[in-house]
Amino acid sequence: MSFRPASSLRRAVSAALGVVALALTPAFAATPASALVQPQHLSVDPSLPKAQRDAQILAARRYDTFWSTGDEALARAALAPDFTDRTLPAGRAQGIEGPLAASRFVRAAVPDLQAEIEQMVVAGDRVVVHLRFHGHFTGQFKDVQGRGQNIDFIATDIYRVADGRIAENWHLEDNLTFLQQLGVVAK
Numbered sequence: 001m002s003f004r005p006a007s008s009l010r011r012a013v014s015a016a017l018g019v020v021a022l023a024l025t026p027a028f029a030a031t032p033a034s035a036l037v038q039p040q041h042l043s044v045d046p047s048l049p050k051a052q053r054d055a056q057i058l059a060a061r062r063y064d065t066f067w068s069t070g071d072e073a074l075a076r077a078a079l080a081p082d083f084t085d086r087t088l089p090a091g092r093a094q095g096i097e098g099p100l101a102a103s104r105f106v107r108a109a110v111p112d113l114q115a116e117i118e119q120m121v122v123a124g125d126r127v128v129v130h131l132r133f134h135g136h137f138t139g140q141f142k143d144v145q146g147r148g149q150n151i152d153f154i155a156t157d158i159y160r161v162a163d164g165r166i167a168e169n170w171h172l173e174d175n176l177t178f179l180q181q182l183g184v185v186a187k
Contacts, residue, residue: 036061037068039120039129040139053122054136055164060120060127063159067131068115080165087170109141109182110151127150127159127166141182145181153177158169 038061044053063078065071079096092098107113113135121128132154137146156172159166179185 021121029125031062031065031071031074033043033058033061036065037115037117038118041119043119043121045123048122048124055100056125056127056159056161057120059164059166060122060159060163062118064115064117065127067103067133068113070103070113072103075099075103078166080162080167083166084168085170087172103128108141109139110135110137111139112136113151125160125162127161129157129159129183131157132182137182144182144184147184149181149183151178151181153181154184 002011007092008150042057043086048056059078062074066074066078071172078098081096081097083096085092085094088094089102092102108177113133116134117129119128119130132152134150134152137149137151139146153174154177155171157169157171160168176185180187
């Protein structure tokens with residue numbers, strides 16, 4: 001049996017490239033669609049091409065699963081690099097960092113926060129989602145310590161999707177209910 005240095009080098013380089021490719025694969029690529037939050041009701045414009053429809057639904061499900069889990073890789077996968085929040089709350093950074101910071105802030109108060117997609121409507125380049133958030137206030141919200149109170153509030157988002165990623169978002173959360181449940185605002 002003869003030793004072939006070029007062949008051994010090729011195998012070593014190939015193996016190294018495989019390891020590098022695996023290391024560089026984003027975490028969201030490994031997230032199966034079955035692990036993403038499923039809409040309870042889905043309405044889709046039948047005139048949309050299948051590829052566009054599927055890409056828009058996937059982007060919305062990734063983003064909504066980010067809100068349900070806090071997995072920032074999912075937000076980064078769902079949001080376009082130039083993502084714009086069209087209803088930006090005061091003090092929140094524009095772009096991808098805004099939702100990431102908001103999720104961290106809310107999860108500090110409600111670590112077990114989960115989101116359910118009650119409805120999803122897909123038409124044109126838009127996806128509208130009606131979400132229900134629930135969990136328990138066991139953490140800290142500003143200077144208020146949670147005592148395990150149940151949290152249950154809704155939100156509605158309108159996403160504009162371009163190239164399979166959310167480019168813009170208009171959102172409205174029932175923050176009054178959320179703050180009342182935290183005990184920060186009187187009922």
